[in-house]
Amino acid sequence: MSEQVIIKISNLTKYYKRSDEPAIDHLSLDIQQNEIFGLLGPNGAGKTTTISILCGLFPPSEGDVIIDGLDLHSNREKIKHLIGIVPQEVALYPTLTGLENLQFFGNMYGLRGKELKDRINEYLVRFGLEKFARKKVISYSGGMKRRVNLIAGLLHKPKILFLDEPTVGIDVQSRNVILEFLHDLRDKGTTIIYTSHYMEEAEKLCSRVVIVDQGKLIAIGNPKLLVAENPEFKSLETMFLHLTGTGLRD
């Protein structure tokens, strides 16, 4: 695995309007090429805000982000070609078929013709959706929607893939297919930045995780090593609860 830094976050801070508390508070970290990097934290910790900034959806209040050697602030359009995003919501058009959704998002990435058709077919087969491709998304199960949602972010074969809770609310089978696929994708050279509330899943999937709470970095490292270095915690989940507390969050 290459040790090259593909995303460098320095002093990243974000204040939302009408809020005195920062959603992200001077966050600094490096993400290596070809790693599956887990961004973990309770609700409101700043995970989605961090991913939104990295995807160029809105600017930070302070701090710098360098993606694949390009400053995010001045190279937003170039960076869009490098990244893929799988949002937390199923960001698809429900009255279009799965195939039509994928054709549309592929076209938006500039893909067309045989190249696009082959890629769509490859992913549909891989995710067991080929029989349902011509059915409207509105008729899909939650797991099927999540799988199409994932494919839509992958069609252009991005160098960096952002996944915001991609396995939330789906059955074990769908989750298993997605996680296996992410491993394969990493092996083929894609860097994956992934947020989840499932600690066990993150422990298995990620080469490194960062735990954030109230916008601040609390712990970072390989999940297995983090647990091994702190033998008082039996798992990443117990460590997570210890670090972020057991109180309920909004």
Add this chain to the structure above:
Amino acid sequence: MFKFFAAFRKEWLILERDFAGLMLLFLMPMVMVIILSMVQEMGWSTMAKEPQMPVLFLNNDKDSLGNMMERGLVEAKIFALVQTIDSVPLSQELLRKLVRDGEYQIGIIIPENTSRRIRAKIQLLVNKTMTSLMMPGNKLFEGITNTDSVEIMVYFDPAVKKTFHNAFISAAREFSSKIESRMIFETFQEELRKMFPNFTMPVTEYQQSVQYSEIYPSGEVEEILPSTTQHNVPSWAIFAMFFIIVPLTSSIIKEREEGSLIRLMTIPVSYMTIFMAKVGVYLVVCIIQFILMVLAGIYLLPLFNMPPLDTGSNYLGIALMTVSASLAALGYGIMVGTIAKTHQQAAAFGAVSIVVLAALGGLWVPVYLMGNLMRHVATFSPLNWAHEGFIDLFLRGSTLQGILPEIGKLTIFFVITIIIAIVYRTLKPPIST
């Protein structure tokens, strides 16, 4: 361009699959134009064609003035004279009561001997004139005056429409002055005949010398009468075009709420492409809507006893007006859909603002009937620009050059609203910051 066509296809598929919504977009305006034209046609007919306004008429004179006014009001075809109620002849008290109770809006009483009293006044005037002419210095009629005033009583229900009030008063005045003129003429004739028994009058009946010709300065369209169809079809077609704001804003907000817009924002595609694809699809809808409205005006309205729509012959002008009015409507819809935070906001503001702009723009009440201030305000409504353009084409037979100012204003409005939408979306991403 490839991305635009892909986005256009996506928009089209989404719209096409909402079959009920699509049918509503096409059928509702047609239903609206038919119903409203029929409703207004009734009012229009009352004003212009059918003798439908009942007027209580009590002719106690039963002589020249009373009889002629009766004939004149019937011939005017605006009023239906009512002289008996349940076979009982009208009386002054009954007439007054019926108007006071609002059962009838207008009542007229021509008192007894009205014609005789007018004749007496005229006779004195003629005698004075003839004496001073034939026997200068004769003081036979000096100091004799007739101060007897003739009063015709017209009763109005306070709720009567101003138009009927004015129409009735001016018709009554016209007939009474006609009768007076005729009486003067006849009295002079009579006096001259007495003086010169062998003298034959060159004319035996007084003819009005002033005649009115109806001329439409645009020449070519002088036969197009300003019917309800000519007014309603363009008005409601424009209203329907702008009402596209409701499905258009819904499409924009749905895309945002479903998260697709967020995904699109991370893809190398511009807002311009996304917005213009929507404009393209809904422009097709607006054009189809307009064609259907025009076809309804030409073929359907006559089935309901209304005059057919005459579009004139400037088809290029009509096409350009349709496209520019549609673009203005779509630009406004894109802007409202982008700025509104929820479906409710967009639907409520969008619908109400279109109703207000339509009212201000003279779609319901002609601008020339508005006060000075509102007439000035009307010129700021894009619906007024579109309406003026179509009225120019349909009623005034305008050339392409004649409607260029309207086309220009509508196109500029479209450009400005799209720029506002793009700038707003760029500065304010669809997720809270």
